[in-house]
Amino acid sequence: MTIKPSSQPKLGRIFLCFAFFTVSIFAQDAATVSQNGKTPIIIIPGLTGSELVNGKNQELVWFRPQRAKEDDLRLPISPNLAANRDSLQTRDIIRGVQFLKFLPEIEVYEKLIDSLEKRGGYREAKWNTTTKADYQDTFYVFPYDWRRDNVENARLLVKHVETLKRRLGKPKLKFNVIAHSMGGLIARYAAMYGDRDIPAGRPRPSWAGARNFDKIFLLGTPNEGSVQALDSLLNGFSFIGGGFNLPFVQNLSEFDVFSLPSIYQLLPHRDALLAYDENLRPLKIDTFDPKTWEKYNWVTWDDEGFAKNFTSKEQRQVKTYFNVVLARAKRFQQALDANTSAKIPVSFYLLGSDCKDTQDAVLIVRNEKKNRWETRFKADSFTKSNGEKVTGEQLKSLLFSVGDGVVTKRSLIGDTWSTNGKKSVLPVVEELYQCESHNKLVTNPEIQDKLFGLLHALPAKIE
Numbered sequence: 001m002t003i004k005p006s007s008q009p010k011l012g013r014i015f016l017c018f019a020f021f022t023v024s025i026f027a028q029d030a031a032t033v034s035q036n037g038k039t040p041i042i043i044i045p046g047l048t049g050s051e052l053v054n055g056k057n058q059e060l061v062w063f064r065p066q067r068a069k070e071d072d073l074r075l076p077i078s079p080n081l082a083a084n085r086d087s088l089q090t091r092d093i094i095r096g097v098q099f100l101k102f103l104p105e106i107e108v109y110e111k112l113i114d115s116l117e118k119r120g121g122y123r124e125a126k127w128n129t130t131t132k133a134d135y136q137d138t139f140y141v142f143p144y145d146w147r148r149d150n151v152e153n154a155r156l157l158v159k160h161v162e163t164l165k166r167r168l169g170k171p172k173l174k175f176n177v178i179a180h181s182m183g184g185l186i187a188r189y190a191a192m193y194g195d196r197d198i199p200a201g202r203p204r205p206s207w208a209g210a211r212n213f214d215k216i217f218l219l220g221t222p223n224e225g226s227v228q229a230l231d232s233l234l235n236g237f238s239f240i241g242g243g244f245n246l247p248f249v250q251n252l253s254e255f256d257v258f259s260l261p262s263i264y265q266l267l268p269h270r271d272a273l274l275a276y277d278e279n280l281r282p283l284k285i286d287t288f289d290p291k292t293w294e295k296y297n298w299v300t301w302d303d304e305g306f307a308k309n310f311t312s313k314e315q316r317q318v319k320t321y322f323n324v325v326l327a328r329a330k331r332f333q334q335a336l337d338a339n340t341s342a343k344i345p346v347s348f349y350l351l352g353s354d355c356k357d358t359q360d361a362v363l364i365v366r367n368e369k370k371n372r373w374e375t376r377f378k379a380d381s382f383t384k385s386n387g388e389k390v391t392g393e394q395l396k397s398l399l400f401s402v403g404d405g406v407v408t409k410r411s412l413i414g415d416t417w418s419t420n421g422k423k424s425v426l427p428v429v430e431e432l433y434q435c436e437s438h439n440k441l442v443t444n445p446e447i448q449d450k451l452f453g454l455l456h457a458l459p460a461k462i463e
Contacts, residue, residue: 037136046181050143184221229266264329274361355435358403406438
């Protein structure tokens with residue numbers, strides 16, 4: 001296990017951005033932590049980490065191994081992204097899943113919850129029932145429709161928090177956040193912009209949402225995106241990972257993924273995508289230019305089966321929808337990457353892994369026989385057009401780097417920002433690396449030990 005302070009400026013330690021955050025308030029807060037209890041916590045799961053239920057009969061749709069035909073995870077597509085809704089509703093975060101009755105349950109967020117209760121001294125509370133008498137030493141879960149726009153879910157988080165604070169009569173109350181994977185992007189946006197859509201023009205974070213948060217823990221968050229998002233858009237998504245599609249498990253096809261705005265927002269950020277040609281030379285690719293998708297045969301409407309998965313109206317609007325959803329994703333990333341010289345009143349902590357082989361790049365080669373481009377994610381040997389052979393080992397060192405198996409360390413820490421000479425947009429107080437896989441970062445005991453130590457460190461919440 002490696003623990004190190006961030007080499008970036010410690011702006012996240014400073015809590016003086018807003019006029020009502022005075023020195024006297026902080027002094028009083030530190031002196032009264034024992035009588036006020038521990039700062040309340042919000043758990044934000046990652047992509048696919050929230051249950052989705054049928055809004056008509058409340059039957060579970062996600063996650064369950066098999067779904068009814070009418071329980072389609074694909075969203076409607078049209079240029080009006082906000083209107084592309086179906087009948088599915090969120091219910092809870094996924095605590096555990098069971099593929100078949102005779103197989104043991106696979107824990108997802110259950111171990112984290114158990115540890116908060118048994119080791120951390122917290123108890124679970126509900127957003128709409130917590131009272132002034134019982135809000136202390138609590139944690140809240142924030143389930144959300146992970147298919148939809150991340151800005152929409154960030155604004156929903158802010159509304160949940162501020163509604164609770166008004167009901168409790170505690171306008172200065174702050175929360176600590178444990179955010180896994182994509183949940184970290186939601187937490188970051190909520191802190192940076194509050195309940196506000198992406199600003200027009202050049203985004204400049206106001207940190208309006210920072211009044212609601214103290215410490216934000218980012219566990220395996222793809223701060224610079226993930227190549228696996230591109231893989232999912234081209235090839236679909238397997239819940240159990242590794243590209244396996246079991247006969248009794250319904251995964252997400254490329255047509256399902258095509259309709260989900262959140263996946264586009266997970267694409268590698270500008271300057272962060274690594275792509276190579278058959279000669280292993282870097283390619284300059286703009287992932288957010290629709291022409292790129294046309295050029296490299298990435299567009300879904302050219303795939304066999306496209307017409308069977310979309311209505312006639314959707315087929316007529318598909319290119320307009322695609323242009324809009326790509327542009328929205330680009331704007332979302334620009335908002336997160338926006339530089340700010342303001343003193344930031346939130347402490348960010350990074351918790352991840354740096355020992356697993358993690359997809360970091362793609363290989364794009366021309367298949368002349370099929371008259372199309374092929375985008376390859378696996379480190380499989382191949383023969384160049386001139387007859388020269390490229391081995392799997394050569395490709396592995398090029399296409400993979402260290403990470404947690406899903407998110408590279410490069411993406412977690414925002415390495416491209418520093419290598420491009422840009423000022424850090426994510427001031428980090430501390431980084432923790434443990435050899436662990438992406439989905440088990442929240443359950444690893446050593447990570448939990450460090451997490452609890454940081455959660456209980458001063459300063460605590462403001463009353």
